[in-house]
Amino acid sequence: MTNPEHEPVKIEGVYKKFGNVEALRGLSLTIRRGEIFGVLGPNGAGKSTLIRSIVGLIKPDQGRVVVLGEAMPNKPILSRLGYMTQASALYDDLTVRQNVAFFAGLMGCKEDAKIQTALELVELAHRADSPIRILSGGMRQRVSLASVMAHQPEIILLDEPTVGVDPQLRAQFWAHFRRLTEQGITIIVSSHVMDEAERCDRLGFIRGGQLLAEGSADALRQQAGKSNLEDAFLWFAQQKGAVQ
Amino acid sequence: MNLSRIIILARRVAQQLVADKRTLALIIVVPVILLTVAGVLIRVEPSGLTIAVVNQDEGLALGGQSVNLGDRLTENLQNFDLFDTKLMTTDDAKRQIENGDLDAVITLPPDFSAEVAQSRQLNLNVQFEGSNPTVAERLRNAFEQVGDQALAGLATLQAGNESDGNPSTAAIETNLQATYLNGGPEFDTLDYTASALIGVFVFLFVFILTSISFLRERLAGTLERLQATPIQPLEIIIGYMLGFLIFGLLQGVVTLLYTVFVLNIHYHGNLLNVFVIESLLVVVSVNLGIFLSTFARNEFQVLQFIPLVVVTQVFLGGVLWPIEEMPGWLQPIAYMMPLTHANTALRAIMMTGESLGGVWVQIVALVAIGVAVIGLSARTAGRVRM
Numbered sequence: 001m002t003n004p005e006h007e008p009v010k011i012e013g014v015y016k017k018f019g020n021v022e023a024l025r026g027l028s029l030t031i032r033r034g035e036i037f038g039v040l041g042p043n044g045a046g047k048s049t050l051i052r053s054i055v056g057l058i059k060p061d062q063g064r065v066v067v068l069g070e071a072m073p074n075k076p077i078l079s080r081l082g083y084m085t086q087a088s089a090l091y092d093d094l095t096v097r098q099n100v101a102f103f104a105g106l107m108g109c110k111e112d113a114k115i116q117t118a119l120e121l122v123e124l125a126h127r128a129d130s131p132i133r134i135l136s137g138g139m140r141q142r143v144s145l146a147s148v149m150a151h152q153p154e155i156i157l158l159d160e161p162t163v164g165v166d167p168q169l170r171a172q173f174w175a176h177f178r179r180l181t182e183q184g185i186t187i188i189v190s191s192h193v194m195d196e197a198e199r200c201d202r203l204g205f206i207r208g209g210q211l212l213a214e215g216s217a218d219a220l221r222q223q224a225g226k227s228n229l230e231d232a233f234l235w236f237a238q239q240k241g242a243v244q
Numbered sequence: 245m246n247l248s249r250i251i252i253l254a255r256r257v258a259q260q261l262v263a264d265k266r267t268l269a270l271i272i273v274v275p276v277i278l279l280t281v282a283g284v285l286i287r288v289e290p291s292g293l294t295i296a297v298v299n300q301d302e303g304l305a306l307g308g309q310s311v312n313l314g315d316r317l318t319e320n321l322q323n324f325d326l327f328d329t330k331l332m333t334t335d336d337a338k339r340q341i342e343n344g345d346l347d348a349v350i351t352l353p354p355d356f357s358a359e360v361a362q363s364r365q366l367n368l369n370v371q372f373e374g375s376n377p378t379v380a381e382r383l384r385n386a387f388e389q390v391g392d393q394a395l396a397g398l399a400t401l402q403a404g405n406e407s408d409g410n411p412s413t414a415a416i417e418t419n420l421q422a423t424y425l426n427g428g429p430e431f432d433t434l435d436y437t438a439s440a441l442i443g444v445f446v447f448l449f450v451f452i453l454t455s456i457s458f459l460r461e462r463l464a465g466t467l468e469r470l471q472a473t474p475i476q477p478l479e480i481i482i483g484y485m486l487g488f489l490i491f492g493l494l495q496g497v498v499t500l501l502y503t504v505f506v507l508n509i510h511y512h513g514n515l516l517n518v519f520v521i522e523s524l525l526v527v528v529s530v531n532l533g534i535f536l537s538t539f540a541r542n543e544f545q546v547l548q549f550i551p552l553v554v555v556t557q558v559f560l561g562g563v564l565w566p567i568e569e570m571p572g573w574l575q576p577i578a579y580m581m582p583l584t585h586a587n588t589a590l591r592a593i594m595m596t597g598e599s600l601g602g603v604w605v606q607i608v609a610l611v612a613i614g615v616a617v618i619g620l621s622a623r624t625a626g627r628v629r630m
Contacts, residue, residue, distance in 0.1 A: 055472045057468065057471055057472060075474045075476065076474055078472055078473055078474050079473070079474050081472070083469065083472040085465045085468055085469060086465075087464070087465050089464055089465030089466045089468065089469045090464070090466065091256070091260060091464075091466060092464075093259075093260045093263040093264050094256070094259055094260060094263060095263075098256070098259055102252060103469065103473065105248075105249075105252040106249055106252055106253075106470070106473040106474065106475050107473055107474070108248075108474070131263065
């Protein structure tokens with residue numbers, strides 16, 4: 001059934017409750033190899049919880065998450081993933097290169113060439129020896145991206161990577177993502193900005209911890225009979241509400 | 245357990261500290277400043293002290309020789325550097341001490357020598373001015389010392405008079421000898437305090453650095469990123485310990501050299517033995533820092549743990565006050581504190597050159613405390629949020 005070659009991430013009926021808050025309510029989703037999958041939804045929809053459960057930071061109360069053929073949480077599998085958190089989580093005192101080398105090293109990658117390649121991809125090779133604290137917010141995000149992909153993971157998860165990033169840099173980021181998928185890397189990206197969704201191969205609309213709909217942007221628009229994604233999202237949300 | 249990941253983490257901890265030059269400098273400079281202040285305060289001699297002696301002693305004829313203990317005592321007092329000694333009458337002394345011109349008056353009654361010979365006890369009648377307890381304490385110690393000197397002299401005079409049947413005087417002399425053997429004048433309070441302070445500094449510095457760096461890992465989200473890598477909580481803890489150990493020992497060497505060569509404290513120890521105790525302290529300190537940082541949401545809160553963890557240990561750990569003098573209910577608490585055992589061991593190693601075998605009790609206690617706190621920190625190091 002599950003073929004890790006073609007379906008690197010399978011989420012099967014995942015339910016997770018924090019205290020009284022139901023963050024995920026029986027969510028199922030399959031992500032295909034080499035695609036950019038966008039997890040879309042308003043704040044508090046459960047996007048971060050979903051991404052964190054794929055990385056194994058959250059153990060589902062019910063259901064299971066299978067990544068590259070292994071049920072999560074699974075520590076050894078993590079070296080084949082790259083996870084970029086919402087805020088750029090870096091060590092301020094260390095240089096760009098030290099940060100990237102540290103995270104790559106923990107993933108088992110110690111080759112300077114790979115670290116150099118990652119720095120070049122985010123166009124920061126010339127700032128390799130600058131400490132993080134003197135860099136701008138946008139540069140930090142790029143360092144963050146370099147630090148999750150230097151070890152050449154098979155799946156990269158990005159939790160709202162373009163929050164607070166200017167339009168020019170945002171375009172650069174998406175160009176990076178596209179280049180990575182061309183190497184067969186699967187990218188899962190969460191966002192609450194609908195115009196970013198256009199750049200994804202497929203989308204999952206999430207609200208209240210449930211999947212409202214999934215498919216390409218065109219297919220979702222067509223299914224909802226709306227001309228833009230925002231209206232389509234609202235339409236699906238309404239449908240789901242009516243069913244309940 | 246993966247050694248490569250542990251080394252990568254330890255290297256990062258070290259890189260961060262090397263990058264933060266100011267903190268690195270403070271680690272060395274702060275203990276040196278504090279040790280210097282402690283050294284000056286502990287060794288400072290009160291100046292301008294004046295005492296009066298009212299010597300009415302009529303002396304005593306012993307075995308054909310005339311002995312006047314009052315005169316001997318007065319002479320010894322006059323040779324003492326701490327204070328000026330003036331001879332005066334009871335009335336003058338009374339008037340001057342009431343005016344505040346004198347810090348103490350020693351009255352030696354007419355039967356002083358006879359009384360000492362009979363009771364085998366040297367009872368000094370001293371009136372202290374007393375408004376400054378520290379001065380009174382210093383004078384009191386000085387007088388005891390002078391009394392001992394005078395008695396020692398008396399005993400020597402009587403050395404040939406054993407047949408006289410005066411074994412008690414000899415017994416007094418033996419007592420005095422014993423007092424000098426136990427450290428006596430060549431050890432001072434700084435020897436006692438500095439050896440313990442070296443342990444306190446390592447503990448303090450590693451505790452502050454670990455609790456704040458670990459809190460930052462949590463706040464900055466890097467801990468969450470670490471948890472999305474294959475590294476295990478125990479590997480994180482060991483990496484932190486190794487990373488800080490280098491700097492803890494570096495600080496240890498500098499403070500030790502400073503206290504031995506600049507402050508001239510008495511040092512008979514083996515540096516390696518000092519390092520063993522300091523390493524155990526680093527282990528306890530790192531893990532306590534990781535564990536307690538879990539209960540802080542910001543830097544202000546984590547800073548409040550410093551007085552709780554460090555100052556209570558300085559108070560209860562026998563740095564300033566001996567544990568034996570504490571109330572009974574406090575003593576078990578004192579023995580639960582790692583600094584108590586580290587202080588005892590460091591003192592024994594540094595002051596009397598004890599080997600590690602000689603302080604095995606303290607080492608076992610430190611290892612036991614270390615294992616307990618590793619257990620605590622390993623449970624919390626994996627948690628991103630509380």
